[in-house]
Amino acid sequence: MANQPSQSIHQSDRALKRLKKRKAKEIRFKFFGIVAIILAMTALAWLLVSVIGTGYKAFYQHSITMTVVLEETTLDPTNARDPDALRQANYRRIIQEALYTRFPDVSDRKGKRDLFRVVSASGATNHVRQMVYKNPDLVGQTLTIVVPTSDDVDQLLKGNILRDVPEQRRKVSDQQIGWVDELVANGEIKARFNVIFFTGTDSRDPELAGIASALAGSAMALLVAFALAFPIGVGAAVYLDEFAPKNKFTDFIEININNLAAVPSIVFGLLGLAVFLNFMGLPRSAPLVGGMVLALMTFPTIIIATRSALRAVSPSIRDGALSVGASHIQAVFHHKLPLAAPGILTGSIIGMAQALGETAPLLMIGMVAFVTEIPTSVTDPAAALPVQIFLWSDSPERAWAERTSAAILVLLTVLITMNGIAIFLRSRLEKRW
Amino acid sequence: MKTRSAVAAFFGAALALGCGSEQVTAPVPSVEAASGDEIRIVGSSTVYPFSTKVAQEFKNKTGYDVVVESTGSGGGHKLFCEGIGTEHPDITNSSRRQKKSEFDKCGESGVTDIIEVKIGFDGIVLANALDATPVDLTLKQVYMAFAKEVPVSDTDCTLQLNPYNSWSEIDASLPDSTIEAYGPPPTSGTRDAFVEVAMEGGAKKVECLATLRGENKKAFQRIAHTLREDGKWIDSGENDNAIVQTLVNTPTAVGIFGFSFLDQNADKIKGASIDGNEPTFENIAAGDYSISRSLFFYIKKAHVSVKEGLKAYALEFTSDEAWGPGGYLEEIGLVPLPDAERAKYRSDVENLNAYQQ
Incomplete structure (x- = not known):
């Protein structure tokens, strides 16, 4: 039929031209859509490739196997075996002696200094220090320890410090390269999985730095934020949508909540500083306060998500409940709210994920900090994961670059998990009629 | 374990707030020092790497917790000069000398005896x-x-x-x-x-x-x-x-x-x-x-008698192992002071000599 020539107005020249134009419009729109998606995907791929490309190297690290002699004359000349005194003893000497014994022909001062820089000074001394502190009977014995190499040696072996650069422009000298190559050939230096990165606290030495304290700080702050923002946010939304009278005043509140969602996060930090720290006297740098500030920040998001989820529930559900004699509050809490739950949870989790990535408000309440201990309660000082990334990215040593990227990878993994849970909950809890 | 104590602490805190109390006490004291006993340091982002390095070594040697915040020199002096007490920092790092105005501000809030330590270049x-x-x-x-x-x-x-x-x-x-x-x-x-x-x-x-x-x-x-x-x-x-x-x-x-x-x-x-x-x-x-x-840090003398670890931290910072030639701070880029100056500031720390503007 379509093939039959016809004189209908739909096939006049002008009509065909218009048709062609409309079709071209559609094709153009589709084309722009594809371009937009390709751009977005390229940006994402770029980010992932660059972060993974540098970050994966932080997940392994070179460590050196050493034989150290815990000389009594160096560590405990008085023979008192007092743990506190032993903790302050000169372990540098012990590690240096171990290296000088390994390479006996190094005699000049500069050579000895360079040799010591093959191992992580802080890592090796502290490893032995804590062993002796916990067990003073070790003094006088000979131990075999596995400790990280210095960050420069690690970077050399990972190819981030190039061997063909002239010696005076390189952080690692030719002599050091010689020692390292010998140790690698002998199997004394090996690449191992970087446990420290996941279990350690922040450190000034990249080879000893870990994200455990920042991760714990972030988890605690988020827990506090969720415990505060979720009940208050959902409660406020239910009240505003179901019980509050509709008048100018509630309209005004609604506008303000929408505005609040768009307020820059640093403002909440300033608010937290003024109210929680200065007025209420809560401790600085604590995840408790961090969580409270993040709660302020997320709860407009939760209100907005909850209200739109409640509105998406068909009014017939509520009317049905009311018509069989349920009270208003029963209708809302027994029937409407459970149906809105997937939407509410999704919105809240996405709000939380946003809060996880915040640094600016934490700056004001002192969570941009170096903390020597993994926090055990919400009032302990702590840093947060994005803060850790920010602090590491500004450190001079080259080894920080890969650690910064690795920390970003961990943050992204947490975010993807949270969003994954949101999607899972939505598909699992959602009911359809 | 960790989350449980965190949750417990949170509800404890919430309870304390609900009762109208203004101060939250930590329910779980750590083994070595009760919470709030840690040394609080604020200030310059330039001194931050050196300060954190000392904090780390000091923690390893003594078990004292140190919290170092990077707030910038100006921000550090402002926090430092707000007053005496556990809620205020013990030390501020500075990449310049304390200004006269800051010194006066300190004096107004009762922070009168301040020990100045120049650490290097x-x-x-x-x-x-x-x-x-x-x-x-x-x-x-x-x-x-x-x-x-x-x-x-x-x-x-x-x-x-x-x-x-x-x-x-x-x-x-x-x-x-x-x-x-x-x-x-x-x-x-x-x-x-x-x-x-x-x-x-x-x-x-x-x-x-x-x-x-x-x-x-x-x-x-x-x-x-x-x-x-x-x-x-x-x-x-x-x-x-x-x-x-x-x-x-x-x-x-x-x-x-x-x-x-x-x-x-x-x-x-x-x-x-x-x-x-x-x-x-x-x-x-x-x-x-x-x-x-020159880089500096400033100690609140009034806090030294309250916080045991504070003087010990300053002594660790001013030990030859740390700030001396060949010390661990030189390894990360601090240019040491001449011997005479190091001796002077070391003795200022040992004797807790407050400085005058």
Whole structure:
């Protein structure tokens, strides 16, 4: 039929031209859509490739196997075996002696200094220090320890410090390269999985730095934020949508909540500083306060998500409940709210994920900090994961670059998990009629 | 375990709040020190790496917890001077000396006895990419290149907007490339030091400005401290790694940042000599390289008797193992003080000598 020539107005020249134009419009729109998606995907791929490309190297690290002699004359000349005194003893000497014994022909001062820089000074001394502190009977014995190499040696072996650069422009000298190559050939230096990165606290030495304290700080702050923002946010939304009278005043509140969602996060930090720290006297740098500030920040998001989820529930559900004699509050809490739950949870989790990535408000309440201990309660000082990334990215040593990227990878993994849970909950809890 | 105690602590805190109490006590004291007993340090981001290194070693040796916040020098003095008590920091780090106004502010809030410790030097370098032309500048040329307004000539102090587009216009011996500098923003301590040392030092070399300095210091400083705003000086973020990256990509540009970033990236960038002296560790220590500044920290004497670890921390910082030549702070880029000065500040810490402005 379509093939039959016809004189209908739909096939006049002008009509065909218009048709062609409309079709071209559609094709153009589709084309722009594809371009937009390709751009977005390229940006994402770029980010992932660059972060993974540098970050994966932080997940392994070179460590050196050493034989150290815990000389009594160096560590405990008085023979008192007092743990506190032993903790302050000169372990540098012990590690240096171990290296000088390994390479006996190094005699000049500069050579000895360079040799010591093959191992992580802080890592090796502290490893032995804590062993002796916990067990003073070790003094006088000979131990075999596995400790990280210095960050420069690690970077050399990972190819981030190039061997063909002239010696005076390189952080690692030719002599050091010689020692390292010998140790690698002998199997004394090996690449191992970087446990420290996941279990350690922040450190000034990249080879000893870990994200455990920042991760714990972030988890605690988020827990506090969720415990505060979720009940208050959902409660406020239910009240505003179901019980509050509709008048100018509630309209005004609604506008303000929408505005609040768009307020820059640093403002909440300033608010937290003024109210929680200065007025209420809560401790600085604590995840408790961090969580409270993040709660302020997320709860407009939760209100907005909850209200739109409640509105998406068909009014017939509520009317049905009311018509069989349920009270208003029963209708809302027994029937409407459970149906809105997937939407509410999704919105809240996405709000939380946003809060996880915040640094600016934490700056004001002192969570941009170096903390020597993994926090055990919400009032302990702590840093947060994005803060850790920010602090590491500004450190001079080259080894920080890969650690910064690795920390970003961990943050992204947490975010993807949270969003994954949101999607899972939505598909699992959602009911359809 | 961890989450449970966290949750418990949270509800404990919430309960305390609900009862109208203003102070939250930590329900779980740690083994070595009760919460709130940790040493609280705030201040300069330049001193931060050294302070954290000492904190880490100190924690290893004694078990005391230390919290170091990077707030900037100004922010640090502000927090430090707010008062005495556990809610206020014990130490503030500073990449410049405490100002008279800050000292007075401290006094007003009862922070009267302050121990000043100078810890060492930090050089500020002008660097460019490794394959770019090496530059040998004088301080005067630095001033001429970056000031917003410069005098018409050495003797005539009529100001004109900076007319120089390329280095060779300032002096024929300099390379014929456009002036383009990436430097720290006004909020940075590095910027303050660069302006005070390099720009002022350069302006002093201009004859008529030197006369002006004698007559009207304020006017002189305004001329010396204002950097050009025509796009030749570009404020970069606080992140010095980003500036290094920019230099590698833009061989004609120079960057301004702390010495430790040059030291760590010697395979990518090189520093410009100033008045014939290269920015090396030795030249900064000897005082030959002129753009350098002193770093400090300040201790609240009133807190020393309350917090056991505080004096011990300061002693660790001022031990030869830490700040001496060959110490662990030198390894991460701190330029040590001369022996006599180290001895002086060490004894100030030992005897808790408060300083006077």
